[in-house]
Amino acid sequence: MTIQEIQEEIIKEFKIFDNWMDKYNYLIKLGKDLPPIDSKHKTEDNLIKGCQVKTWFHSALKDGKVFYDIDSRSVIIRGIIALLIRVLSGQKPEDIKNADLYFIDKIGLRENFSPIRTNNLWEMVNQMESDAILYETKMNTSK
Amino acid sequence: MYETKNTHKISALNVTKIRNDFPVLNQEVYGKALIYFDNAATTQKPRVVIDIINKLYSEHNSNVHRGVHYLSEQITKMYESARKKVQDYLNARYNHEIIFTSGATDSINIVAYSFGEAYVKKNDEIIISEMEHHSNIVPWQMMCKRKGAKLKVISINNKGELLLDEYKKIINSRTKLVAIVHVSNSLGTINPVKEIVAIAHKNNIPVLIDGAQAIQHGSIDVQDIDCDFYVFSGHKIYGPTGVGVLYGKERWLQEMPPYQGGGDMIERVRFERTTYDELPFKFEAGTPNYIGVIGVGAALDYLTGIGLDNIKNYEKKLLDYGTAKLTALNELKLYGTAENKTCIFSFLLNNIHPYDVGMLLDKMSIAVRTGHHCTQPLWEHYKIEGSIRASLAFYNTLEEIDSLYEALKKIQKMFK
Known part of the structure; x- marks a missing residue:
């Protein structure tokens, strides 16, 4: 599935929730179900800087696609991580770089999160994008 | 100069009257009356100060x-x-x-x-x-x-x-x-x-x-x-x-x-x-x-003007009521149980991250602080990273403590 198709799928899923409480309940469920980060990646170096809650980040390039392994102490943030991984993990670096993540606004994540809280979210998105750009450059130079 | 003394002395502190002196308290967030429990971070200002x-x-x-x-x-x-x-x-x-x-x-x-x-x-x-x-x-x-x-x-x-x-x-x-x-x-x-x-x-x-x-x-x-x-x-x-x-x-x-x-x-x-x-x-x-x-x-x-002893006595009432209420919650761990303390409740709920609790309390219109509260060495003593902190002032009420209690129960259910 393309990044856009997955985003549309998520937007559709969130449509059934008519209040924030149900959205949070769903994020909590997603957060609980997200597998923990591989313990060898749970290092001080892999902590995302500037996040209020400890959040570990790792990515790898495999067969021309980027795979993310992210974890957080907060279950709600883990729920958001699950969504980001679903949208971007396993996609080509170029597609990740060019992705417009409009689902974040559409499902109400931005309006439900204060600026300090969205900091965590955007730090993750930035990291995902910048790693994709790095992999793209790597792929282009090795061609 | 200007008369800034409060005229309603509160022998039995009239909290309804006092709340009217603080314009910020008189508002709704997310469609519900704001409960401001972040007074240790900063207190709200009475009308006389603003004026x-x-x-x-x-x-x-x-x-x-x-x-x-x-x-x-x-x-x-x-x-x-x-x-x-x-x-x-x-x-x-x-x-x-x-x-x-x-x-x-x-x-x-x-x-x-x-x-x-x-x-x-x-x-x-x-x-x-x-x-x-x-x-x-x-x-x-x-x-x-x-x-x-x-x-x-x-x-x-x-x-x-x-x-x-x-x-x-x-x-x-x-x-x-x-x-x-x-x-x-x-x-x-x-x-x-x-x-x-x-x-x-x-x-x-x-x-x-x-x-x-x-x-x-x-x-x-x-x-x-x-x-x-x-x-x-x-x-x-x-x-x-x-x-x-x-x-x-x-x-x-x-x-x-x-x-x-x-x-x-x-x-x-x-x-x-x-x-x-x-x-x-x-x-x-x-x-x-x-x-x-x-x-x-x-x-x-x-x-x-309100009387510092009146404030002290009323806040003691809030402290005693809040302590009894919050400790009645299963799996709520209170940090800071000194004999002599002010109306601050620092706690963890089950094994839920303080950030998650704070975020959900906010959505229920309750303002608390979560994290280390600028005392990282203190939390090393307890071997935790921080807490959820509800810090009360003399304009807070027993009913607001009840709302916090109910909100925390709701959060516990969400994480079950």
């Missing part, structure tokens, strides 16, 4: 201590009358022992710098405690680094009380100053400052008390405590932000060199040599936040 700031800028603005003209004289009088109000509030011996700063942090930095310059040498020691706010740790670390001195730390027990026996052991002939928090911002513990000062004074060592979380909960008498320095912030005592107070005993303030140079702190400036003005101006370089200072004066008037 006086507006009035001063609209009708009286002029720089203090400078002009011979009408406006300047008038505002200088108001500024100096605020100093008198702070003096009375703290029961300081002299007017000039009250220095206006930008906040408690600024006040501590002034002492750390000026006291350090005057008295601290290599291998000397400064004593602080495990429960200090970062602003009563970092300035001393900086000073110790500059001077080659060492920081000594008094530990706490699991209830969140200072181990005074340990304090007596670490105090010695190399100790130059003891800097201790009066009330812990994270736990609510009220420290026995009078005893702490007496122990230090037996050894001729001065004591600084960080009163940022104490000043708003009852009367403070610096002569009775006999501390050498006492600091607090205006915004935590229902006054404006950007103003603080440094009380210092005359002797120390006389001997200590000024912290900053500039206008208003000089007697005479020559390129060869400048002589400094008298106290308190020696420590008030530049144009002070005079509007803020007068605002703090108005806040003090408001509080004394």
